[in-house]
Amino acid sequence: MSREDPRVPHHFESAEQQTESARLGMWVFLATEILLFGGLFCAYSVYRANHPDVFYYGTQFLDKHLGALNTMVLICSSFTMAWAVRCAQLGERRALMVLLSMTLLCAALFLGVKAIEYRQKWKHGLLWARKFRAEALERSPTKAGATWAETASAKTTMAAPDGQPTSGPAASNPLTTGTKALAATAAFEDRTSIPPAGTAPAGVVSGKKSSAAKPSERTPPENVQVFFSIYFLLTGLHGLHVIAGMLAIGWILRRARRGEFSSGNFLAVDLVGLYWHLVDIIWIYLFPLLYLIH
Amino acid sequence: MNEKASHSAARPHVVPLRVLLAVWGALMVFTALTVAATEVDLGAFNLFIALGIATAKASLVLLYFMHLRYDKPFNAVVFICALLFVAIFISLVLVDTTQYQPELIPGYAPELLK
Numbered sequence: 001m002s003r004e005d006p007r008v009p010h011h012f013e014s015a016e017q018q019t020e021s022a023r024l025g026m027w028v029f030l031a032t033e034i035l036l037f038g039g040l041f042c043a044y045s046v047y048r049a050n051h052p053d054v055f056y057y058g059t060q061f062l063d064k065h066l067g068a069l070n071t072m073v074l075i076c077s078s079f080t081m082a083w084a085v086r087c088a089q090l091g092e093r094r095a096l097m098v099l100l101s102m103t104l105l106c107a108a109l110f111l112g113v114k115a116i117e118y119r120q121k122w123k124h125g126l127l128w129a130r131k132f133r134a135e136a137l138e139r140s141p142t143k144a145g146a147t148w149a150e151t152a153s154a155k156t157t158m159a160a161p162d163g164q165p166t167s168g169p170a171a172s173n174p175l176t177t178g179t180k181a182l183a184a185t186a187a188f189e190d191r192t193s194i195p196p197a198g199t200a201p202a203g204v205v206s207g208k209k210s211s212a213a214k215p216s217e218r219t220p221p222e223n224v225q226v227f228f229s230i231y232f233l234l235t236g237l238h239g240l241h242v243i244a245g246m247l248a249i250g251w252i253l254r255r256a257r258r259g260e261f262s263s264g265n266f267l268a269v270d271l272v273g274l275y276w277h278l279v280d281i282i283w284i285y286l287f288p289l290l291y292l293i294h
Numbered sequence: 295m296n297e298k299a300s301h302s303a304a305r306p307h308v309v310p311l312r313v314l315l316a317v318w319g320a321l322m323v324f325t326a327l328t329v330a331a332t333e334v335d336l337g338a339f340n341l342f343i344a345l346g347i348a349t350a351k352a353s354l355v356l357l358y359f360m361h362l363r364y365d366k367p368f369n370a371v372v373f374i375c376a377l378l379f380v381a382i383f384i385s386l387v388l389v390d391t392t393q394y395q396p397e398l399i400p401g402y403a404p405e406l407l408k
Binding site for chain 1: 306308309311314315317318321322325328329331332335336340341344345347348351352355356358359360365366368369372373375376377379380383384387388391
């Protein structure tokens with residue numbers, strides 16, 4: 001056995017084997033990540049197979065454009081990360097630091113857009129399981145030009161200027177009616193007039209989407225909260241991975257600044273890159289599965 | 295590049311910047327394509343098109359950004375095994391849920407009884 005390099009621990013044959021086993025370890029970790037998300041994708045598949053109407057209805061409250069924007073942001077971050085690994089391999093320290101910073105910036109942008117989306121959902125009670133408040137949407141104005149912010153402010157005023165005749169006393173004050181079920185039904189009926197999130201910010205309800213022949217897009221099915229439970233679980237777990245990835249990138253950025261990497265020693269950059277690309281791959285699947293349900 | 299690679303013990307493959315740029319461009323085009331594909335109503339085919347495009351994008355990331363094409367094949371074996379097990383998991387669960395649930399719980403899966 002040849003032992004040319006004193007830095008290689010005794011349980012490795014060579015530096016190459018050490019690097020290869022580290023990479024293999026990372027790939028095994030990525031495999032467990034796939035299995036972790038696999039459970040949630042399984043839940044998604046079962047609910048979508050059994051209740052497609054819930055998914056058709058729920059998806060219109062997700063902003064397709066913000067989702068596409070986030071997909072592109074993550075792809076860009078993956079590209080800068082792959083380029084950063086290349087720079088690390090070639091020992092270009094300056095470029096490595098710039099590219100890692102750009103990757104961090106893209107990750108922050110992704111989380112920022114995600115925060116905007118979460119805030120919209122939170123504001124309108126489109127939340128998971130029992131947190132789901134269908135009645136939060138009952139008094140939203142349907143007049144053209146109403147933004148989501150206006151919708152939220154209109155919620156506080158009891159009488160909307162162009163109040164819906166269908167939302168009677170049961171909808172405006174659910175507790176006085178005594179029966180929660182009645183209030184919930186009224187709220188559900190009222191929600192049919194709410195423009196989908198994808199079209200609302202522009203203020204114009206696109207006739208293509210809302211007046212489509214598909215009845216499932218207008219009449220809300222039961223248990224819409226199931227869609228939002230799955231949405232928050234999948235995107236939330238993915239968001240946690242983005243945060244973990246940002247911490248890891250920050251760590252190698254600090255090490256790069258100290259000049260710890262060279263063309264012979266870039267393993268940490270390589271491994272963090274692999275992790276970051278996996279986060280991107282998961283989003284590549286989440287985007288069409290949640291935002292682009294047809 | 296070869297000279298540089300021989301310095302390090304691991305002999306890494308440095309992906310040319312041209313390839314990285316091409317992959318980035320392809321990923322962007324695929325993203326636009328998958329958004330555009332939802333505008334066309336193809337029934338159940340829409341899901342398969344969306345998943346097909348996503349798989350193409352994921353493959354590009356795996357092969358070039360994650361160096362799987364130039365790596366030792368065993369890393370790919372590990373990853374593909376994980377994907378296979380997820381596929382087995384989801385398909386068997388789907389077979390199971392479509393097998394019993396519609397009859398067991400009234401109204402549980404109205405779509406499947408049609």
